[in-house]
Amino acid sequence: MTYLKKNKLIIFFFILGILQILYYWSERSNFKLQILSNPFKKNSYLSYILPERIIETRKILISNDINKFNLSTKLRNEMYFFQRVIELNYPIKFDPKSKYILVSLEENQNCESIFKGQYIELQKCP
């Protein structure tokens, strides 16, 4: 009891710090026990944070053994998509001169279709 009385300021601020961390944990983070159980997982739990059509580009490029790719003008103009696709697929690089081009399914691109995914298509232009 004497210890508590003597150190009430220390205890108050210690609890305040803990409460703040708990607040950030519960309200300001997308904490998942599954991620904590294996933070070394190769897929980096991308499905929690990235849209499926961005993750699909990686599957398409890897399965078709592509080293450099291009993006349709429409996809290039979507800033979020553009940046995510470039960083996610590295070391496969974006190259505007590449004949392999990723297009979204609703686009009309008159090149040879190589692979059609659920959202994205890989085409080979001459």
Place this chain on the structure above:
Amino acid sequence: MPIELKSFNNKISIILLLLILSNYFFMSLGFFNLILKINIILFFVSIVYFYSKNFKNNLSLKIYFLLIVIICLGTAAEGWDLRSLYLFHAKRIFFDQSLYSVADNYAVFSHNDYPLLPHAFSASFAFLSGYWHEVFPKSAYTFFYLAPLIFLSSHIDKKKYLILLSLIIFFLGTHLYDGGIDGLVAIYFITTAYCIYEIFFSRKNENNNPIFIFSTFLFCVCLSLLKNEGFALLVLLFLTASFVSLFEKKLLFNLSRILILCFSFIPFMVWKIFCYKNGISNTDFTFSLLNENLLERLVVLENFLLFFQYLIISNEKVIIALLFFAFSFYFNFNKKLFYFVIFLFSSYLALLLIIYFSTPYDLNYHLETSANRVVESLTLLLGFFSLYNLNILNKTS
């Protein structure tokens, strides 16, 4: 705090800083092999040693930090800047096995001119596991906080240190675990500011020894290599130290120490020369933009209102920090410390004004997307020195 514990904390923080910098040094020389893995294993061993030796020493930091690391390792890499800039740089270093692959200026949006110290550290986490993934390398940014936090614990008494930890958690918030660099800039900035103040103005004998000056040098190097803003803050710190010395008519007395610490600019300058030689420049700020946008925006009053609204008025953390500062200095007016903080605060605010007014983007958009982050260094500066000022009050009373 007993002298032995203080000395132990100092040594641990110096070891952690040296291991972070040696990691960068090895990478800059092209050593991407066993030596890098040993370096990072030593880093973890040092942390385990810090936790296990004198367990009760710094217990609050140990508990807080453990909880923050748990949150960090339980969240995926989500933030825009984290993915587009920081982890992307780490990924490039990992796959290209080079710090210099940015010379191709690939993916301009990733700001290839940014210094690579924290990203090299993050890449080494991936090297340790042998393959690229995101969650564990993201935690490198959290581990980067440890050295200054341990260092500060040995210079502030226990009660004030607990308040400081609460302030840091409050002001930096999610940055502690989400891989944001601005929180790191803020914490390294206040630690360096504290060291500079102690060396040049406080002049306590215990803080004017070669080990303390060496620690300051290491913090200066780290601050400058975190981000461009870090270097700008470092220059402001040196300018402030010089001005206050001049004001006190002690510039000549302090000149040798200022010059010694100026050597900490070298790694950043080397990096900038490399960028300049390879045509890599900052996309947000160039001297041509200074002419085009700055002068045009300076004559419009609404721009100033917008600037102060985003950076101060509508930011509750800045308001709280300012109130705390006023409260602290109302009760104990330490003239030297007051001018030191005010000069730093206003000069950084002026620098931010120049940068924001020169932006090639819409001013409102740029402020809206970044003001909250860049102002963290200012809020923590006010918060830390307000507490430090009360610390003086405690000691003198």
